Amino acid sequence: MDPAPRRPEPHEYLPADYFRRAERSEIFSHQAPLEVDLGCGDGSFLLGMAREFPERNFLGVERLLGRVRKVCKRASNAGLENVRLLRLESRYTIEWLLPEASVSRLHLLCPDPWPKVRHHRRRLFQPPFLDAVRKVLVPGGEFLFMTDHPEYFEWAEEIMTHYTGLQKLPWQDGDFFYPKTDFQVQWESEGKSMHRMRLAQPL
Numbered sequence: 001m002d003p004a005p006r007r008p009e010p011h012e013y014l015p016a017d018y019f020r021r022a023e024r025s026e027i028f029s030h031q032a033p034l035e036v037d038l039g040c041g042d043g044s045f046l047l048g049m050a051r052e053f054p055e056r057n058f059l060g061v062e063r064l065l066g067r068v069r070k071v072c073k074r075a076s077n078a079g080l081e082n083v084r085l086l087r088l089e090s091r092y093t094i095e096w097l098l099p100e101a102s103v104s105r106l107h108l109l110c111p112d113p114w115p116k117v118r119h120h121r122r123r124l125f126q127p128p129f130l131d132a133v134r135k136v137l138v139p140g141g142e143f144l145f146m147t148d149h150p151e152y153f154e155w156a157e158e159i160m161t162h163y164t165g166l167q168k169l170p171w172q173d174g175d176f177f178y179p180k181t182d183f184q185v186q187w188e189s190e191g192k193s194m195h196r197m198r199l200a201q202p203l
Helices: 044-052 065-078 090-097 117-122 127-136 150-160 182-189
Strands: 034-038 057-062 083-087 103-109 137-147 167-169 195-200
Touching: 034 044, 034 090, 044 057, 044 065, 044 083, 057 065, 065 083, 090 127, 103 127, 127 137, 137 150, 150 195
Parallel strands: 034 057, 034 103, 057 083, 103 137
Antiparallel strands: 137 195, 167 195
């Protein structure tokens, strides 16, 4: 006998079928520009954005169930109806689940840098992933990448010297509202610098 499916948490998006691309209406019943936070951690960035932009929808993607439950609870306590959480791997979410041409902004902030050379193939920032990002972004949509790891950022810069599917845009302090992630707060307190890249889907 199959076990009963897990009941979703309040604010959790639990796909009915993980083996097809979702419809936007399955994620949010009300239509609005969609932003996605890959690896949302404790939800500080996700919830900060949702408070600042109530006219947009925000989907946080997180692999760990405990974190998903905690962020769902925080979103519920804050009354943020424009927030949903998805428990899933970031790569799978982009490559197989999210609808094509559905995301206005995609955020990849402080991902695992996989510093050992033999693990570099596990890094998200690679051409096949960027191809998938292009598919889910709307025309003019943006992909924002941030890391505290200088070598990982150099890796990303090198990839972008050959990858022409996304256009680089300037990103300076104060260009737009952007709350800090839990990792960013921790690493800046240790004196580390953040490296960032802003890319856009051509119109």
